Amino acid sequence: MIHLGFAVIPRKLVRLAQNEFKKEYFMRARTIESTFRFCPDCGLETQELGRVPFRCQRCGYSHFFGPVAAVGGLVVTEQKDLLMVRRAQQPGKGKWGLPGGFVDRGERIEEALAREVMEETGLTVGRSRYLISFPNLYDYRGVVAPVIDLFYLCVVSDSSEVVLDADELDQFVWAPPSQDRLDQMAFESNRKAIQYWMKNPNLSLFD
Ligand SMILES: [Zn+2]
Numbered sequence: 001m002i003h004l005g006f007a008v009i010p011r012k013l014v015r016l017a018q019n020e021f022k023k024e025y026f027m028r029a030r031t032i033e034s035t036f037r038f039c040p041d042c043g044l045e046t047q048e049l050g051r052v053p054f055r056c057q058r059c060g061y062s063h064f065f066g067p068v069a070a071v072g073g074l075v076v077t078e079q080k081d082l083l084m085v086r087r088a089q090q091p092g093k094g095k096w097g098l099p100g101g102f103v104d105r106g107e108r109i110e111e112a113l114a115r116e117v118m119e120e121t122g123l124t125v126g127r128s129r130y131l132i133s134f135p136n137l138y139d140y141r142g143v144v145a146p147v148i149d150l151f152y153l154c155v156v157s158d159s160s161e162v163v164l165d166a167d168e169l170d171q172f173v174w175a176p177p178s179q180d181r182l183d184q185m186a187f188e189s190n191r192k193a194i195q196y197w198m199k200n201p202n203l204s205l206f207d
Contacts, residue, residue, distance in 0.1 A: 017135075021135050024137065030142055030143045030144065031050065031143075031144055031145075032065055032066075032143055032144065032145040032146075033050050033051065033052050033054060033065055034049060034050050035143055036049075036054045036063065037049060039054075039056035039058065039059060039061050040061065040063070041056065041059055041061040042056060042058055042059040042061065044056055044057065044058040044059070052064075052065055053065065065145070065146070066145060066146050066147070067135065067145075067146040067147050067148040068102060068103075068138070068145065068146070068147050068148070069102070069103040069109065069112075069147075069148055069150065070100060070101060070102050070103060070136065070138075070147050070148070070149050070150070071100050071101070071103055071109050071112045071113045071116060071149070071150050071151075071152065072097075072098040072099070072100035072149050072150070072151045072152070072189070072190055072193060073098055073099050073100055073113050073116070073117050073125070073128075073151075073152055073154050074098060074131060074151060074152065074153045074154065074193065074194065074197055075098075075099065075117065075121075075123065075125075075154055075155070075156055075159075076153060076154070076155065076197075076205065077155070077159055077174065078206050080176055081159075081174040081175055081176060082174070082175065082176065082177050082194065082197075083098075083099065083121065083123075083159070083162070083172060083173075083174055084096050084097065084098065084172065084173050084175075084177070084181060085097060085098070085099055085120065085121065085164065085169045085171070085172045086169060086170055086171035086172070087168065087169060087170075087186050088166070088167070088168055088169055088170040089167070089168055091138065091139045091140070091186065092185075092186025092187060095184050095185060095186035096181050096184050096185050096186065096190075097185060097186045097187055097190045098151070098190050098193070098194070099116055099117045099120040099121050100113070100116050100117075100120075100149075101116040101119075101120070102147075109150055109152075110128065110152075113125060113128060113152050113154065117154070117156070119165055120164065120165045120168060120169060121162050121163065121164060121165075121169075121172065122161060122162060122163030122164075123156040123157075123158070123159070123161060123162060124156055124157045124158075125154050125155075125156055126154070126155045126156060126157050127154065127155050127205050128152045128153065128154035128155075128205075129152065129153050129154075129203075129205060130150070130151075130152055130153075131151040131152055131153045131193060131196065131197060131203065132151055132193055132196050133148055133149060133150045133151065134148075134149050134151070134188075134189035134192050134193060135147070135148055135149070135189065136148070136149045136187055136188070136189040149187070149189040149190070149193070151189075151193040153197065153203060153204075153205055154205070155205050155206075159174060177194050177198065182194065182195070
């Protein structure tokens, strides 16, 4: 058994999820490791294209490819409304998601959560607690890289003050998650985290 936050997940289910992830990853046209045709340090062409980690046969340079850490916030109200935002940019343009983004170097996950929620929505995160994580894939200009999304349940000091980052987002909604919206999510990991929260009403910041 693996303990992940509040969830106890049987190993068999973990393996199934990993296999599902691998299948989806390798269906994509270009994985990040497939772009490492030459050693970034000495320039030698690799004889093992797609190997993880990348390892240069001449100078020994290695590259491990992540996954990169990202954070997502389930910003909720006591009435169980959830803040969802619509993406104005690829990947997932026109689809819905949670505020969040990549963790910067030297930054704690909790700091990344507060920074991303502030940057994207203008809201100040108050209390928060770790919820669950899901692997994700980030497709940037056709090259896909593995990401691990860490989801936090959080509240904000004043939910009426949403100011969207207009470069990144074009709509927001405070509402209990509808099936319709869950069917239009930019990232599967966000949908899974929301469904996990919905199925576990005991996970609250208000008790
Ligand atoms: Zn090299």
